[in-house]
Amino acid sequence: MRTILVLMDTLRRDVLSCYNLQSPVVTPNLDAFARESCVFDEHWVGSAPCMPARRDILTGRLNFLERGWGPIEPFDVTLPQVLREHGYFCHITTDHCHYLRTGGEGYLQQFNTWDYHRGQEGDPWVSAIDDPSNMPRDYYGRVRRQYQLNRTQWPEEAQMPSPLTFQSACDWLDRNGQAEDYFLMVEAFDPHEPFDVPDEYLSLYDGPELDRDYYEIPCYARQSESDVTDDAVAYLRRRYHALVTMTDRWFGRLMDKVRELGIWDDVLLVATTDHGYFLGERDFLGKNFMPLYNELAHLPLLVRFPGGARAGRHAQQLTQNIDLMPTVLDFAGIEIPDDVAGVSLKPLATDADAPTKDYALFGYHAMDVNITDGRYVYFRAPVPGNQPCFEYAAMPTTIRRVLGTDNPGAIECGRFLPRTDYPVFKVPVTKPGIIDQSDDPLREVSKTRLFDLAVDYGELDDLAGGNDPAEDRMVGLLLRALDENDAPPEQYERLGLAAARSACQSDARP
Template identity: 35%
Template sequence: MNSIVIVCDTLRVDHCGPYHHGRPLNQVMSAEQPDWVVPTPNMDRLAKRGTTFDRAWGGSTPCMPARRDIYTGRYEFLERGWGPLEDNDLDLPRQVSGPPNQSLTWQLRQGYPVSYMVTDHFHLWEQGAGNYHMGYTGFEFVRGHEADAWRTDPVEFPCPDDADHKVERHHRNVHLTRKTEEDYFCAQVFTQAADWLDKNRTHKDFYLHIDCFDPHEPWDPPEDILKMFDPRGYDVDGWKSMVPYDKWDNHFTPEQLRHVQARYAAMVVLTDKWLGKLLDKLDELGLWDDTMIIFTSDHGTYNGDHGRIGKLQTHQHDACGHIPFIVAHPQYGQGERRSQLVQLVDIYPTVLGAAGRPCPPERHGVDLLPVLRDSGATTRSYAICGMFGRSVTITDGDWILHQSPVPENKPLYWYGHSIAKFIPYDLGPYENGRRTVDCPSWQTPTWLSDKRSDPNEYANLAEERPDKLVDMQRALVSKLLELDAPEEQLERLGLKKRASVER
């Protein structure tokens, strides 16, 4: 069976039609969201053909750590942060397509399926992470998004952001290349993917990976779509395409925040529109009969929730950690929903299962094909996620715990020979397979919420419900032990004594 995995970066679950069901945003998850409805007819169209998972959580965050979860089927954030694939990583494309640097003729003769990536995600090539494309049979890189160091023409161009910020590259690239909506990056990505299907549809059990950077910032959607949410369009004072990762009222008035929210919503609508280009091609080629599609995101973003804008900066509350996850299978679960906990690490064994390839041992992911066949099948009792060196989140879908580290946030080690290049960490020398890390944590208390009554986790019940706090901490200890996480994580999180009891 063929597989297509679609990852749309920074896609909030409450902006996706299969999750908001046509309700205004402020009635879905967070009253701090605007009262408009975000139409995503193509996500709805995909959900009608597939299984929508209501309890999907990312894993490692932000962008590249989440992708390493996908590529390796293992959580990265307990061992290190943002970095490249390392020599001992059994990355997914190579598990599908075999050893790299072989001819396509050799690959097909040996019985390996073809794998291909279409992306505009510059971080895949950026220093410190630039080797995620190497395992594919082939790839297409759509140039110019965000900080892609592409065009250098010495021209005058409109740049709404600080000219010293790296996103200046984006606006220079856009000025020199964008003429119509077809030139927007998500449009190019889905068009290129559809063209690949047109030419490669006869490959048996192929794996197509589509990594679309939108709706990640910079948020500069077409003005006609923006006016669906803010009638002023771009006729506003001092708009910027990027947002600070901070409390929003340190930077915006309520009116300015609403314009930011409008630009994000418009980027979601634009991305959904061009997703339709790919779905149309699947219709045209009749590929639904032998192709599994997984549609998801790496994480969401704060957009007014908890008084914040942008991601990172605090716990992985629902606006960030909860992600859309839809699997359209040719035979199973069409138009159905599932409440089982699923995560990005599950993509790895699921794609290999669909391609008929063996899954290596010691993966953290779960093959979702049995869950698609049988609504009563199990996945995991708890999902876990976090950012390296920060708090660790665990949830059973009803309750959620964000466990903060002790004030000194030590001991902490970075495992692997690669160093931190994108997100800076103060790392010591490489010794015995690891480096010491000096990483101040967020000054945020341990947080416990009941998601059944408080989906966006506004009420911290850690003091009010000490019994449940203990239950969830025990679950976290058990999960860390199950994952064979570095033992110092228990000490760093203030759970070492509890772990000794659990053992």
């Protein structure tokens, strides 16, 4: 069985015409792929942001209940590992710079081989003591000195990291594509910021020009609390749309290669993303600090089943990226490990009514915990003080640093995770690890919210606390989901659910 998984970072659902007929974004290749694929309408984020989402994909489990940003753990059972044990060859090609940072250890090493294309974001690649000559002096948002150095190395589009990633995948397929039993993961950092894109693509979109030298990387903040003007936000949105179009072009080259090799009908092809992004909606810019509204949480998933089964159809079943691991294994005829919490989507290739699950649970570690049944979405806020709160890790690294260095004496070590005998560190958390631009990291998620997506997809009418009977039902569903996903016991107390859980357990006793 051949499988190609394409992961495009920060690809918003609403830019694709298969989800939004009014989308102004030019994506002819993704549009064509959607017409030949099954389009999943109820695909939801799991763990956010980047590395937690990737651990979800590779392990088929939700990362965010146990820890935040971090590496593959020694006790993780991963998709490439299982495939390799059954004779499959696994290769990844990527320009996702976080794999090579502290907190990104162990992911690439799950594969037989890997390619990495340098230069994205703050990748410490081009080495220079003096500042580069292209540093802007007048700008909105942030400027990364390292990125300004790196971008001097790609005078042409084809030399940029994400195009190189797609071209590398084409080259790999030229050498190996007609073999059997492989898993190829093609992971483009684009259209993640910085929204660095040639003028050829920017010219496709009308809008205001910038009144400063540079705006490609927003600060993660409310627009109203920054100096960013409405015209600057519109310009940033232009850059994002242009970068989506460039990414679509190179995605199309990869799909052309699959057809050229004559394997189009003999491969499982998946295209998705890790999370969305705010481009001024609700006064927000960026991600991480705000609730996981639909702009962040409701994601695209396009699956071309072998032979084109369900091509052009839309599936309404709830799905998440934890479902990709069991799906690939199921198509390969490999038993799905007991650890896996996701469900296989293979039955949907032949049965439009095949069930998946009745909820999607999602969130950032140490922030609110969220759940949807497809009709309602419920954001459960932590109690004031957000305690007790811990991260569990055998590999105690997180993004750009080591866990617990602020209070190492409070760290415990023991067998705290029931699914493994591996000892882990239990590290107290006083501030979510992904919040680095705010002195009040829980301000935006300190309120519990409930929305009826059937009549309020924009999530504007908060029903929480209004005696809507759906709230009690969603609380019960959340309690069940936490139990079924092995949530650490303090999560119930942190979310103010300890009493409700005890009541449910009492009701369940004979």
